[in-house]
Amino acid sequence: MLDVGRHPNIELLAYSEVEKIEGQAADFRVTVRRKARYVEEDKCTGCGACAEKCPTDVPDAFNEGLGTRKAIYNYFAQGIPSTHTIDADYCRQLIGKKCGICEKTCQADAINFDQEDRIIQLDVGAIIVAAGYDVFDPSLIPEYRYKEISNVVTAIEFERLLSASGPTGGHLDRPSDRAVQAEIAELEKRAKKSQRALDKFEKKYEEGSGKFYENYKAGQYKDDEDYKKWADKYAGHLAIVETLNTLKRKAETFAVAKRLAFIQCVGSRDFRFYPFCSGYCCMHSIKEAIIAHEHEPETQSTIFGMDIRAVGKGFEEYKARGGNKSEISYMRGRVAEITEGSGNNPIVTYENTLERKVESQEFDMVILATACAPTKAVFELAKILGIELDKYNFVKTNPQSPVDTSVPGIFVCGCAGSPMDVPESVAQASSAAGRAAEMVFQSQPEKEKAVA
Amino acid sequence: MPDMKDEDIRIGVFICHCGSNIAGYLDMEELSEYAEKLPHVTLVQRNLYSCSEAGISEIKKGIMEHDLNRVIVASCTPRTHEPLFRSSCAEAGLNPFLFEMVNIRDQCSWVHMQEREDGTNKAKDQIRMGVAKAALLEPQEPIMSDVQIRALIIGGGISGMTAALSLANRGYEVVLVEKENKLGGMLNRVNKLGPTMTDASDLVDGKILEVTEHPHITLFTSAKVNAAQGFIGKYQIDIETESGIKKIDFGVILIATGASVYTPEGLYGYDGQRIITQLEMERLFKKGLDPGIKNIVMIQCVGSRNEDRPYCSRICCQTAVKNAILVKDQIPEAKVSILYRDMQMYGVENEEMFRDSRAKGIRYINYDPARPPEVESNHVRVYHALLGREMSLSADLVVLSTPLIAHEDATEISQILRVPIDENGFFLEGHVKLRPLDFATDGIFLCGSAHFPANIREAVAQGLGAASRASIPLSQGSVVVEPIISFLANEDACIACGLCVALCPYGALEIQKTAKGEKVHVIDVACKGCGCCAAACPQNALDINHFRDRQIFAAIEAGGAGAR
């Protein structure tokens, strides 16, 4: 990423979208909208001082909403370009309230709230589409109850939970536990606030709230407005503290998730959604299970799938290693339903095809290996570029020329063309670049073709 | 390397505030006073943001006005801004390698926020170590080596031909060496290609024609490479052709030698007549299938995913399903069953073909590797893992899906070109995920089944990709290497023991005859400067530019001597 950011021949237009293209192979004019960042690219050094001071918390899309980031943010810690961006939907200043703290904090005075979208024209010889894919939304599968059971997460959410730079710093806290901890934090804040109010009363009347409350209940300070307020405040405070303690006791029993279930083909090989196989989810689940085991040696994982497809170089050995060394068992069978048992533990009901029995098992967490779905914006992009999509809305290509699209001069690589894993995407990227160079070279007038 | 016999060393130390990221947690005043008192330091300056335009011009001004011959910037991590500062030093007329960065932000102020005093002491030590090392730095020039604009491609299968055409179509000189007397490789023996069921010969013949007639491609069939010397940009290759040995120079080399099909001797009673491999099945199709065949049983994972060949050969499932469909198309009433462990029909097209095959009535029976099927005279007994009972399928023909294994001359090529092969004999790529088409040693590239079994779509994509990777040095005409490389510091001490040559992961060392007898010679261009040769050399003869032993010793002594 760093090399792309610094390479002299690469002009990186981040936070920008293609709006229109004209011309044909080797001679395209592309209109690009550079969305307003409200931060001057050439001044911002990416030091992050502004993000520290920004008061507004926003759900962090990079961490699948599991953590929070600030209204002025860098998509992720080492993101390139390091120029920060202000989120216009959440920034107080931009939605009309008063703030501007980031502007005061920034010593490189790179913040500019009146920055506008800029439209620029590019003259290019070839276009390569590398628009990637979206993660399939498993809430479309009712029987997996993805939204209702908090401990059922998607593979990408699990990846973030396990990542050292993720919301839990790699500590595999169960989402249900994190929700309780968040509630505890909220209650602590309210308890502190109500305590401050009580302190004011206590100072005013030089009497402890507890003692006062007994007398009040005994009918001593009847119908005095101020005392009544004090008593109600105290009763409210007691309620908060009580729920706080019960939650804290509950939190003692929380432990890292140890029994993991990985459900394969969620949305893939499924006539209701995507009949194809997404190719990388089996390997991704095996990797996640091995890393989870490295983090917590008592972790036991079960991977439910019809075929566990480890087809790349060294993948079958990796799958075998997972089985032998990382407590992973492969269960051949499709999961019918997930229900919630006691203690927020999801219960998985499945058909064990080798035993020809329907079984169910309780787990601490369930991870859904979601399908590789075409990006939502691909229809628009296809219209703009005029390229054909296949029946699954990936860019149409044919096996003999795997990176050419239906429009000469426009090429595709990676998951925008069809679901594939990293090694293949990297290889296809080079081939798309090669094809583009070939096409541009062919279109040069004869005399320039002689190469030294 | 000229030794700097204490020529007047004038060091400039630029301490960065990085807004409040450093200044907020360290005592900048103390740091700059401390730096001023260090040996050879003639200028200490603090700036708000060293990496901003203003900061850079401050540094340049400092170099010119104070005639500095060493520069230190104490700021963030060199991994991001070192190139920026090096180029700024060069613009101010100072050799970019007389520059050293000291990390007092990511590894100091940011991680010792509550310990201002200890953090400042640490920063002082790090600056003193930087100054001690900088005093001994020597100027370096980037190493340029021009590239012979010609590519050698070994292997004329679909992948090799695609790569050759891609490079030739971009105007580069290509030499294609094919061992057989005809191009096409494996595809010559394949009948039809899934999933579009086109004829293999249509695709291959088209490509062969294009290759043979292409003005920029020189083709040698029944030829093979038997010796190779040199490194990226300057390879001297001996090609043994029907008309004698040809010595040709090349800039880059592509390996597209493909793979061969494993013959399952002794497995399931293989006899090549009634019990055949998928490849022999392809020949049956070409000859025309005997319409009398009523029952065919295919067995997957024959000789693969076991101890000797633990890998899944990726393409045998697709081939089996394709052939099964072709049988059903030609003889609709034939009964075809496939005994499988996992149907590896990954991706969009394969899964579609897999569904079509079931629609055409092909039966899939899951077998447990611990209880493999038994092939008898005219039927196959198998324990159906999913139904939990023994079955017997009549079989006029049994087709064994065997894996692709490494080409038998892969080991020979790997020794000639000094590139590694993995435990299964396939060539070992630079990085499994990020550099799948390169080798660790620059200048040699890899595509197709020589890397790992690949279907047509992947072989073509990898051929194009490897050609694109190979075109980078060709298009630049020269290769620039950062001069942080190994060099023979003490020629007399070297006894040419060859220990370093064996250890070097990049094949960047060789033993050469010199006036003083045999000595180690460093191939500048191939060396990555990791330093394991210098650290291992029994005679301490080798050293690494910019990280010389004495520079590191100076830094160690400087670090230790500081205040507790």
Place this chain on the structure above:
Amino acid sequence: MEIVEHLLDISGIGRNRMQLRWVSSAEGQLFADYITQFSEQTKELGPFDPEQFKLPLTAIEQTLSSPRIRWLIGMTRELTEIENVYHEKLEEKDYKRLLKQATEEEYHKAMIVEVLRKGPHSVHEMAKKIGLPIYTVSLRLNELEKHGQAELTGYDGSTPKFIGLAT
């Protein structure tokens, strides 16, 4: 690095004065934990005064710079993984045992050379200064003599005195 740890052990400095850890570039947290743990461990060990270990440190440095040991370390892969022409190769544990033994020998010889540098010593005096059994010292001594690194210079009464020779 195992050999360095071994040398630190037999010299009394202790192997926990050194630590080798593998960290990937994404594992910031893991790196911070290692450093925290190692600083605590170093804190418990207390300050290290090089003066106290003058002799062993110099001896370790000589051992680690001796061609014999560097050669043996460099040949690990050749000896244990790649078969020689007779298709023999060393088992991992045999190689480790051999390397440890050779290192100890070189270490003791280096100590003797260092002691002799300060002037002639008898075997007994050397053994006391180095803290090794007399038998080991005399064994190593005649190896040094064989390599022309030490020599008998005369007798103090009946006890033979030896001095080191610059190689």
Place this chain on the structure above:
Amino acid sequence: MNKQFKPKILSFLCNWCAYAAADSAGVSRLQYPPATRVIRTMCSARVDPVYIVKGLESGFDSVFVGG
């Protein structure tokens, strides 16, 4: 063992792995004791065993090698 004693650790960090990990610890502001004095090497293989002894001789209390 006095509380006052501040250990000094010589630490060799490989540019691609351990040094990068140290940077990412910095980016996420993970606090750790300020005892280490870092020398960056291109690879941990560059660390000659003699460096470790040199470190102990020059006044460090211990030596850390991060690959």
